[in-house]
Amino acid sequence: MSSVGEELVERGLDFIRKLDEYAGLRRRLVLVKHEVTTNPAYGKVPSERTLNEKLRLGIINLDKPPGPTSHEVVAWIKKMLGLTKAGHGGTLVPR
Amino acid sequence: MLSTKEYVAVMQLHGHVGEEQLKEVIKSFVGRIYQKPPVRSSVKRALRIKEIYNIEILEIQYPFVLMRIECEHGTYVRKLIHDIGDVLGVGAHMRELRRTRTGPFKEDETLVTMHELSEAAYMWKQMNDDKPLSDIILPVEFGVSHIPKVIVMDGAVSAITHGADLAVPGIAMLHEGIKPGDSVGIFTLKGELVATGIAKMSTEQIIQSTKGIAVKTKRVIMRKDTYPRLWGRRKSQ
Numbered sequence: 001m002s003s004v005g006e007e008l009v010e011r012g013l014d015f016i017r018k019l020d021e022y023a024g025l026r027r028r029l030v031l032v033k034h035e036v037t038t039n040p041a042y043g044k045v046p047s048e049r050t051l052n053e054k055l056r057l058g059i060i061n062l063d064k065p066p067g068p069t070s071h072e073v074v075a076w077i078k079k080m081l082g083l084t085k086a087g088h089g090g091t092l093v094p095r
Numbered sequence: 096m097l098s099t100k101e102y103v104a105v106m107q108l109h110g111h112v113g114e115e116q117l118k119e120v121i122k123s124f125v126g127r128i129y130q131k132p133p134v135r136s137s138v139k140r141a142l143r144i145k146e147i148y149n150i151e152i153l154e155i156q157y158p159f160v161l162m163r164i165e166c167e168h169g170t171y172v173r174k175l176i177h178d179i180g181d182v183l184g185v186g187a188h189m190r191e192l193r194r195t196r197t198g199p200f201k202e203d204e205t206l207v208t209m210h211e212l213s214e215a216a217y218m219w220k221q222m223n224d225d226k227p228l229s230d231i232i233l234p235v236e237f238g239v240s241h242i243p244k245v246i247v248m249d250g251a252v253s254a255i256t257h258g259a260d261l262a263v264p265g266i267a268m269l270h271e272g273i274k275p276g277d278s279v280g281i282f283t284l285k286g287e288l289v290a291t292g293i294a295k296m297s298t299e300q301i302i303q304s305t306k307g308i309a310v311k312t313k314r315v316i317m318r319k320d321t322y323p324r325l326w327g328r329r330k331s332q
Contacts, residue, residue: 038284058235
């Protein structure tokens with residue numbers, strides 16, 4: 001019989017396997033505890049985050065247009081999405 | 096992000112070379128190379144060693160050579176191509192460059208243009224439809240999808256968000272093949288990223304131990320109050 005907590009763990013592990021698949025990471029996950037469960041009262045599986053939660057902490061894989069600097073592009077996006085904090089992972093051609 | 100990069104570049108040759116010689120010289124640049132950052136760079140101009148993991152010639156149409164280059168973060172592709180031209184004897188320069196991958200992020204269905212992003216923002220703001228924008232934004236966990244993962248019990252989470260290192264008893268599951276010194280992602284059983292850290296023990300050592308510091312916490316991502324503090328040795332319910 002699967003409890004709520006164990007079912008939640010299944011969903012969490014599914015999400016982690018999706019991350020591995022996205023990155024092409026082909027490694028097995030090894031279980032080191034006999035029973036694993038998680039309390040549904042706090043936290044949530046990342047794939048179920050609301051838009052607002054994703055806007056607080058999320059990533060956009062952006063095909064940056066040539067021309068404007070990364071800094072300028074980030075400023076546009078902050079304005080577009082109403083964000084106060086945003087950064088970038090680097091551009092091809094620094095100013 | 097200090098991760099592997101992949102580029103597609105166009106090299107323009109300044110003179111004629113045979114295809115065999117071209118392939119041989121390019122192949123010789125795969126492996127460790129010396130590089131000195133150019134004058135117009137923001138880093139210290141000391142001689143550095145960078146690793147080129149692979150160069151694949153996609154197309155040759157004299158004087159242009161289209162190549163895919165996989166290399167270590169911090170490699171100057173422009174300088175690499177210049178040096179290839181020098182070794183060939185005729186000289187060459189980089190005509191065009193596109194970065195096609197940085198760490199786990201590549202040109203796939205998650206890649207969006209500014210146009211697509213602004214359309215999704217419009218749908219959200221003006222049409223009350225937040226699905227397009229929600230589909231575009233990836234959970235932060237994708238940023239560390241390419242590194243091995245250590246999954247912890249609920250009771251260990253709070254301490255880690257307060258900066259504590261991760262001890263063996265707090266670990267529920269982990270990837271095989273982790274070695275001391277590896278960057279790892281610390282996750283909850285729900286799949287949330289708690290923090291990134293440096294492994295102090297290997298997967299085998301962690302499996303065989305009952306105590307000790309397994310991961311040194313480097314950068315906390317999760318908010319402190321997400322999981323409650325659980326005092327003492329209690330089974331997480």
